Amino acid sequence: MSIDMSQFHQVFFEECFEGLEAMESGLLSLDIGDIDSEVINTIFRAAHSIKGGSGTFGFTVVAEYTHIMETLLDEMRDGRRQVTKPAVDVLLGSVDCLREMLTSIQNEEDVNMSSVAKHQAALEIELNGKASGGDHAPAATHAAAPAPVAVHEEPEPEEEEIEEEQGWKIAFCPYLSLLKTGNDPVRLFRELSALGTLTSNVNIQDVPPFAELDPEECNISWELKLVTDATEAAVREIFSWVEEDCALELAPLAKPKKAKKPKAAPAPVVEAAPVPVVEAAPAPAAAKKAAPTESDPSKNAPKASSSIRVDTDKIDTLINMVGEVVITQSMLGLIGENFTMDKVGQLKRGLAQLERHTRDLQQSVMNIRMLPISFVFSRFPRLVHDISTKLNKKITLKLVGENTEVDKAVVELINDPLVHLIRNSLDHGIEMPAERLAAGKPEMGTIELKAYHRGGHIVIEIVDDGRGMDKSKLLAKAIEKGLVDESTIMSDKQILELIFMPGFSTAEQLTDISGRGVGMDVVRRNIQSLGGNIDIISELGKGSTIAIHLPLTLAILDGQSVAVGDETYIVPLVSIIESINITEKMLNKVAGKGETFKLRNEYLPIIRMREIFNVKSGAATKSNEGVIVVVEGQGALCGFLVDELLGQQQVVIKSLEANYRRVEGVSGATILGDGSVALILDVPGLVRLSVR
Amino acid sequence: MASILAVDDSASMRKMVSFTLKTAGYDVEEAEDGVDALEKAKVRTFDCIVTDVNMPNKDGITLIRDLRQLPQYKHVPMLMLTTESGMEKKMEGKEAGATGWMVKPFNPDQLLKTLLKVLG
Numbered sequence: 001m002s003i004d005m006s007q008f009h010q011v012f013f014e015e016c017f018e019g020l021e022a023m024e025s026g027l028l029s030l031d032i033g034d035i036d037s038e039v040i041n042t043i044f045r046a047a048h049s050i051k052g053g054s055g056t057f058g059f060t061v062v063a064e065y066t067h068i069m070e071t072l073l074d075e076m077r078d079g080r081r082q083v084t085k086p087a088v089d090v091l092l093g094s095v096d097c098l099r100e101m102l103t104s105i106q107n108e109e110d111v112n113m114s115s116v117a118k119h120q121a122a123l124e125i126e127l128n129g130k131a132s133g134g135d136h137a138p139a140a141t142h143a144a145a146p147a148p149v150a151v152h153e154e155p156e157p158e159e160e161e162i163e164e165e166q167g168w169k170i171a172f173c174p175y176l177s178l179l180k181t182g183n184d185p186v187r188l189f190r191e192l193s194a195l196g197t198l199t200s201n202v203n204i205q206d207v208p209p210f211a212e213l214d215p216e217e218c219n220i221s222w223e224l225k226l227v228t229d230a231t232e233a234a235v236r237e238i239f240s241w242v243e244e245d246c247a248l249e250l251a252p253l254a255k256p257k258k259a260k261k262p263k264a265a266p267a268p269v270v271e272a273a274p275v276p277v278v279e280a281a282p283a284p285a286a287a288k289k290a291a292p293t294e295s296d297p298s299k300n301a302p303k304a305s306s307s308i309r310v311d312t313d314k315i316d317t318l319i320n321m322v323g324e325v326v327i328t329q330s331m332l333g334l335i336g337e338n339f340t341m342d343k344v345g346q347l348k349r350g351l352a353q354l355e356r357h358t359r360d361l362q363q364s365v366m367n368i369r370m371l372p373i374s375f376v377f378s379r380f381p382r383l384v385h386d387i388s389t390k391l392n393k394k395i396t397l398k399l400v401g402e403n404t405e406v407d408k409a410v411v412e413l414i415n416d417p418l419v420h421l422i423r424n425s426l427d428h429g430i431e432m433p434a435e436r437l438a439a440g441k442p443e444m445g446t447i448e449l450k451a452y453h454r455g456g457h458i459v460i461e462i463v464d465d466g467r468g469m470d471k472s473k474l475l476a477k478a479i480e481k482g483l484v485d486e487s488t489i490m491s492d493k494q495i496l497e498l499i500f501m502p503g504f505s506t507a508e509q510l511t512d513i514s515g516r517g518v519g520m521d522v523v524r525r526n527i528q529s530l531g532g533n534i535d536i537i538s539e540l541g542k543g544s545t546i547a548i549h550l551p552l553t554l555a556i557l558d559g560q561s562v563a564v565g566d567e568t569y570i571v572p573l574v575s576i577i578e579s580i581n582i583t584e585k586m587l588n589k590v591a592g593k594g595e596t597f598k599l600r601n602e603y604l605p606i607i608r609m610r611e612i613f614n615v616k617s618g619a620a621t622k623s624n625e626g627v628i629v630v631v632e633g634q635g636a637l638c639g640f641l642v643d644e645l646l647g648q649q650q651v652v653i654k655s656l657e658a659n660y661r662r663v664e665g666v667s668g669a670t671i672l673g674d675g676s677v678a679l680i681l682d683v684p685g686l687v688r689l690s691v692r
Numbered sequence: 693m694a695s696i697l698a699v700d701d702s703a704s705m706r707k708m709v710s711f712t713l714k715t716a717g718y719d720v721e722e723a724e725d726g727v728d729a730l731e732k733a734k735v736r737t738f739d740c741i742v743t744d745v746n747m748p749n750k751d752g753i754t755l756i757r758d759l760r761q762l763p764q765y766k767h768v769p770m771l772m773l774t775t776e777s778g779m780e781k782k783m784e785g786k787e788a789g790a791t792g793w794m795v796k797p798f799n800p801d802q803l804l805k806t807l808l809k810v811l812g
Contacts, residue, residue, distance in 0.1 A: 003712055003800040012704035048746050049702045052775045055797030056705060063797075180760070182769040182791035187809060216766070241792035244783065 005057055012053050013106045014307070016062075017099065019046035021378055024095050027088050028381040035076075035083050043091075044073040050098070061111055062101055068123045069094050090126045092382070093119055167196060167228045168235055171249040173221035178245040180216065189224070191238045196228025225253065308408060310368050318368065321361040328354045359650070366556060371411050373451045373460070374402035379415075380422060380449060387426045394433050394443055395426060400450040406458050410550055413530055414460070417523045421462050421546055422447065424519070429466030429544055439541065441465065453552070457532075457574060460548040469538040471495045478504065496536045500524045531667065533633075533684060557653055559670075559680065561646035562629060565615035568678040569642070570651055570670060575683040577630040577637065579645055594690070597628065597639055604630065606639045607690045612665065613679075633684035640686070653680060665689055694811045695719040695736070699729040699743035699755065700773070705796075709742060709773075712800040713807070726750025730758055733765065740811055741770040745781060753781075753788045760789035769810035773798075 026043040030036070047070045054062035069091065075081035097119035104111045170192075174185060192198050201223040208219065226235065232250055239248055332350045335343050377399050388395040406414075430436075430445035437443055448463040471492060478484045478498045498504055502521040527534050532550035551557065551574070559570035560579075586597045587606070595606040606628065609615070628639040651670035656663060656679070667682035696718050700706040703724075710720045721738070723729035725747045733741070741759065745752040752772050759765040769791040774781050782793050794806050 003708075003715060005708070005800075008704045008708045008711075011707055015702055015704050042748070045701075045746055045748060048775065049705075052796045053702055053704050055775070056708065056799075179767060181786060181789050182767050182810070184767075184810075191809060241786075244786055 009057060009106075012057055013102060015053065016050050016102050019050050020095050020099050020102075022046045024092065024382050025378055027092050027095070028385050030083060030088055032083060032085050032088070037077070040073065040077050040083070044070065044077050047073055059102075059105055061113075061116065062098065062105070065094070065098065065101070065116065065120060065123075068120065068127060072123065072127050087126050090119075090122050092385075094123055165227050165253045167226045167253040168224075168230075168232065169251045169253055170224040170226060170235070171221075171247070171251075172224055172239075173247040174218040174242070175245050175247075176217040176219065178218045178242060181241075181245065183242050183245065185218070185220075185222070188238055188242070192224065192226055192235070195230045195234065195238075196226050198227075199225045201225075227253070308368070308371070314364065314367050318361070318364045321357060321364050324357045325354070325361055328357055362556070362650070366407075369408045370405035370552075371408050372403045373406050373411065373458070374399075375411050376415050376418060377402050377449055377451070380418075383419065383422060384426065384447065387423065388430075391426065392432065393426070393430055393445060395430050395445045395447060398446060398448045400448060401452045404451040404453060404458060406451075406550070407552060410458070410530060413526065414548075414550065417526045417548070418449075418460070418462070420519055420523050422449070425462060425464040425466065425544070425546075429464040429468075431467050435467075439467075454549075457549045458552055460550070462546045463543065464545075465543040468540040468542050468544055469496060469499075469536075470540055474498050496538055499536070500534070528684065556650055557680070558648065559651045560629070560648050561672075561678065562609070562627075562640075562642040563644040563646055564609040564613065564642050566617040567613070567615055568646060568672060568676070569609065569613075570678050570680040571629055571631065571640065572667075572680065572683060573648060575631045575633055577632055579627055579629045582626055582628050582641070599630065599637075599639070602637070604637050604639050605690050606641050607686055608641045610641070610643075612686070612689070631683050631687075633687035636687055638687045638690055640681070651678075651680065693717050693719050694739040695721070696740045696742060696807075697721050697723060697729060697733055697738040699723045699726065699741065699747070699752065701725050701744060701747040705744065705773075708800070709803065712803055713742075715800075716804050718807075726752065726755035726758075729755055733759060734762070737764045738768065740768065740807065741765075742807075743770065743772055745772050745774045745785070753785050753790070756785065756790050757788040771806065771810065 023043045023046045026039045026046075030039055047066050051063050051066035051070055054060075054066065072081070072087070072091070076083050076087075081087075097116060101111050101116060172185070172188075178185070189198060189200065203221045203223065204219070206219045206221070207213070213219075228235075232252075235250060236248075239246070328350060332347070332354065335347050335350060339347075380399070381397050384395055384397040425447050430447065431439070431441075433443045436445060446465050448461070450459075450461040450463065452459055475484070475490070475495050475498070478495075478501070479486050481503060483498065483501050483504060484490070499520045500523075504520070524534050527548055527550070530550055532548055535547045535549075536544065537547070538544035551572075557570075558573040560573050560576055561568050561570055580599070582597065586599075588596050588598065588603065590596055590603075595608075596603040597606055598604075626641050626643050627645055628641055629645070630637060630639050632638075653668040654670055656666055656669045659669075663679075665682055665686045666679045667685070668680045669677050670680060672678050696713055698706055698709045698713065698720055699722075700709065701724055706722050706724065710722050713720045721732060723732050726743075727749045729741070729743065730750065741756070743752040743755055750758075756770050756772065759768075759770065770789065772782075772785045772790045772793045773796055774785070774793055775796045782790075785793060791810055792806070794803065798806075
């Protein structure tokens, strides 16, 4: 049967990359000196699976390479080898190398063999104390000996030819336990008879009287005569699984005469595996060829497709929900069939049910897009490890709340900003060990990466216990760069936010680790484009905290509909603090600052929606009528003056940019139940507008 | 047609095994580790078990040992898939009650031929 193995390649690659990630995080979490055997086991298992899979799917280079890793890890696992920092580093390097190899293979590119050879040499030195030279014996032979099923030894040219009956006399005496492993003499005989003509002579003298008979024991033995030209090895092969469960004697049927070469054995149990055997040539050269033809990723094999892994529980819930909807729908259909007015109550109930189920269904579908943030976090331990080594700093990274779920789109887009922020903390935040000790801090710096849900948001925090930001330095720098005026009086918060201004960089000298002054403003822009915002808290000498607030999902939002004239606008519910009816005496005009109102003890700016969106329709409200929706954006409070509050509802966000163009103060649009379009307000954007 | 439970923590291997067996007409169910397999094996009785050895949660050898304790699996053939060509693991498997083994890597044809040794 021919099975197209390339159909499994995609799964195999995904699995490999997952395995590599597991290895990487395992390696990074290894505490030298106090080795957790479970971690080593996990790492070993990942290497082992990659090796097994790559062998099966014909990626010999990978199989060969992982074999060396596996050997090394196996020795660590058994405690035959110490886990040392250099060994861990070599293994980490190997993870990178494998990832590179697999990516090349996946993209149908040539594997960069010089890099592979370099890593392989490092591994071998770690393993043997020396790199295997040109002969390359250990690695090549091991990996290339993929012991096929039931190793069928080549019929050795035994120089024998039999007169009449060529074959074997077999004394097969199973132990009582033979049946316990699910083996069955009958099957063995069937196989034997495939080799030639089998005659058997059964010996039942050991069978106990019926009363004492245990049917699970094998009390019978056989004398078999097999007329065949198969070799002894081929015959023994059939018994290989029961070797330990029986006494087996083989004798040739007739004395062989010296003669011509025998014919090849007729198909033994299993043919030798056609696994590409790497010739014992120097590894690099051999491996280069091994971009295996068998795996020639067939034309239809998808390249890096974007797929998503979903918990089966989520799918089950979804299917459940769909079932509910179908039931409700058929119930409504029934009501509609012979509708009479007395069924109105029933109809309403049905519709209410439909609404509930639709909402649940929607939630379940959205849930599928939710991935744990660990998808992003998991790569940071490595980053921190590598960079801190490079900087000669001692830093531990703590991950908190890795299982917090966020929208897939957020997962994809938040990575780059986070990398930037973490690099900043590593480079500028945490001090050199000596400096830390001098400041009375532990030598080891800590960076904490946290994720948690709050309200309708997910919050990601990067907390370091480094030197913190020097506000006077920041201010001086900003003035020097002409970003702010010397006379401006700024709050601490505003000073810290200076780092988000384009062209601002405090590093006294630029390093290749963190920014070139293009950093933080881009970070902030990226986060804002995700509908989020970013805050900084920093204390000189104690450390900094950067908090990123992001919406849970980018596709649906809970909104408050408000009326302005004849138009309806949607205010994201998460930004609303409260809504109040306005009274005359609450309003103040402040010269040069526009309108404000007093909320308890604070004066907040008012934005008149009617003016900002130039709405003329509808009954013109007097300036002192309406509702103020107090919202928070960019860390500041602000009041939106609208005519009326309508309902709250979940709205599906449609991009305005894609369908029309970008409009300031509007983050998107949605379609209301009556088919009309409502704009979704971009609260931070509007607040920014009002400040201007 | 005979029913087979294919156990492997590696999705690609599992898919390969199960696809091969299904194509050959067997009734195949998949399990992703020993724990999963044991549960599935209790729900219905399979005619044959094909399991990987190295797996998280419960390895293949422990799975075989556990299954052999169940009356309905006393004589069901159980094959283990191992990358280790050495006898040590195989013997460990045999002691646990494995019927036989297949050494990885193998191709679909080898898999089917080996299965024929224990099925039918």
